[in-house]
Amino acid sequence: MSLKQFAVLGLGRFGSSIAKTLYDMGHEVLAIDNSEEKVQAIANMVTQAVQADSTDEKSLKALGIRNFPCVVIAIGQDIQASIMATLIVKEMGVEHIVVKAQNPLHGKVLEKIGAHRIVYPERDMGYRVAHNLLSPNILDYIELSPDYSILEFVATSSMIGKTIKDLNIRAEFGINIMAIKSEKDAINVAPRAEDLIHEDDVLVVVGHNDDLREFEGKMA
Numbered sequence: 448m449s450l451k452q453f454a455v456l457g458l459g460r461f462g463s464s465i466a467k468t469l470y471d472m473g474h475e476v477l478a479i480d481n482s483e484e485k486v487q488a489i490a491n492m493v494t495q496a497v498q499a500d501s502t503d504e505k506s507l508k509a510l511g512i513r514n515f516p517c518v519v520i521a522i523g524q525d526i527q528a529s530i531m532a533t534l535i536v537k538e539m540g541v542e543h544i545v546v547k548a549q550n551p552l553h554g555k556v557l558e559k560i561g562a563h564r565i566v567y568p569e570r571d572m573g574y575r576v577a578h579n580l581l582s583p584n585i586l587d588y589i590e591l592s593p594d595y596s597i598l599e600f601v602a603t604s605s606m607i608g609k610t611i612k613d614l615n616i617r618a619e620f621g622i623n624i625m626a627i628k629s630e631k632d633a634i635n636v637a638p639r640a641e642d643l644i645h646e647d648d649v650l651v652v653v654g655h656n657d658d659l660r661e662f663e664g665k666m667a
């Protein structure tokens with residue numbers, strides 16, 4: 448993975464987690480918040496942490512935000528500040544702008560302004576946890592669009608020892624196995640019909656939400 452530069456505006460729970468994770472993964476991270484306390488708390492865990500108001504165009508210009516290929520705006524509670532920061536960063540011509548939205552209306556405004564990706568962390572995490580509660584075999588649920596998702600599913604006992612062909616998942620449910628994760632972090636990203644399912648394998652499947660739900664219901 449090539450080294451990338453990110454600026455994260457807003458260091459609440461979501462923003463600080465993104466900033467620290469990107470830095471831990473070896474990327475360059477400029478973290479910004481208007482609270483000195485938040486800046487101090489993260490200073491040793493990112494490349495640079497700066498106290499600044501993200502709604503102040505001059506400050507963002509002085510920090511060279513326009514040169515960052517990706518800017519994450521993680522100001523959730525203060526919707527007005529989030530919208531203003533997004534507008535300023537957009538006008539600077541930043542290539543990829545990711546913004547945390549508080550609610551669908553906030554998301555709609557961000558979309559109109561031209562944010563490239565809008566995320567709803569609380570909603571998405573609630574969705575994932577709910578799926579996992581209903582079916583412990585489901586490790587993760589990632590929404591690709593309102594209709595399509597990716598599901599990580601721990602192979603059930605009835606699947607073990609069978610081949611992908613035997614499972615007949617594509618014909619029966621209209622969904623596809625994209626990858627199989629096995630022990631020791633091995634991942635088969637091009638599973639073939641004759642590949643066997645082993646105990647503790649995790650199937651990564653993609654499909655229409657209705658079909659995935661049917662698969663969950665029958666298999667879990």
Ligand code: ADP
Nearest residue numbers: 457458459460461480481482500501523524528
């Ligand atoms: P979370 O739910 O992820 O904790 P919050 O909305 O509570 O998110 O936190 C947002 C963070 O953004 C806070 O640390 C706050 O100080 C910061 N923030 C709010 N407004 C601005 C602004 N205008 N400029 C910079 N940081 C801001």
